[in-house]
Amino acid sequence: MTFEKVAKIIADFKEIDVSEITMQTTLNKDLGLDSLDTVELIMSFESEFGITLEPDASLQTIGDVVSMIDKETKK
């Protein structure tokens, strides 16, 4: 469920088809996101999931984002 929501937010942000996004998709190389884009997305995830996130350089793939969100929502 987390993945679907994350993929939808990113697809809307990037104006791409949601089917192009998988757990292995990388933020930087595949999606071409820079640190500004990443922060905007993090803020969208925060309001979608009602959590606070602390992004750092370890966030490489959509899978990393999903597990960070899951970890926070379980708290």
Add this chain to the structure above:
Amino acid sequence: MIHSGICSLLGIRYPIFQGGMAWVSDASLAGAVSDAGGLGIISAMNANADYLRTEIRKLRQMTNMPFGVNIMLMSPFADEVAKVVAEERVPVVTTGAGLPSKYMKAWIECGIKVIPVVPSTGIAKMVERMGATAVIAEGGESGGHVGDLTTMTLVPQVCDAVRIPVLAAGGIADGRGIAAAFMLGASGVQCGTRFLVAKECTIHQNYKKRVLEAKDIDTMVTGKRLGHPVRALKNKFTKEFFNKEYDSSVSNEELEAFGVGALRRAAVEGDETTGSFLAGQAAAMVKKEQTAKEIIEEMFAEAEAVLNGARKWIK
């Protein structure tokens, strides 16, 4: 005299930072700026822990005034220099090229005031939440790594987005710029280009000459394709880089390789054809070599005159 919250917060006399510029901002320049009452900043650039430690200790021999270290988060040595600033109890750390999340907690715990350079309101809000003391909102007029927004638009928006003090950077090289920054809501400024020609700045004389001779249209931005655009003075190197950037037969790796060492060739060797002379759009406003003290005092005397005269517009 111009005094703002940032002065009391950091224990400095003038609300001005000298930007952390790779191959430029060493102990000599930063020490002179701090000694003159501004906040001098040593650039940790892409160098290792030993380099930074040596520069910090050199600066401390020169002055007892507060100073800062700029950490470029993309540096391969970011982890080790992040430790050095904590061990050396550096008063202020500014960061660039990303989010300093990983290091914030440790730095704040040892009393360091963290002041990130931010290119957007989103990043400003994020670092405020992480405990930043202030932020530097840097517009794309600046030299070196640049964002898209201009100082005129970014500064007021960042001021509205956060409650911590905001310093304005990008395009500020005289007292009018300082006055304007205050009018936009900033409580201080960061300048880089003007300090390139400080007498205490140890860069090659050719670099200073290029800045002093620059015209308003003499800078350009390259490197957008690689995701980290950079503003520099136009020369053979920047023009070649620009052409390669728009040549699809040149790979990103080849483009990166072409840029390697260009900053050092400009700052250390003064190589006017293959060096990358980073400078902001305000380069043309920089007219003479002066000591850091003269630069700061002149800029603030001008700012005071401009601000004092501002009432004339109100009828």
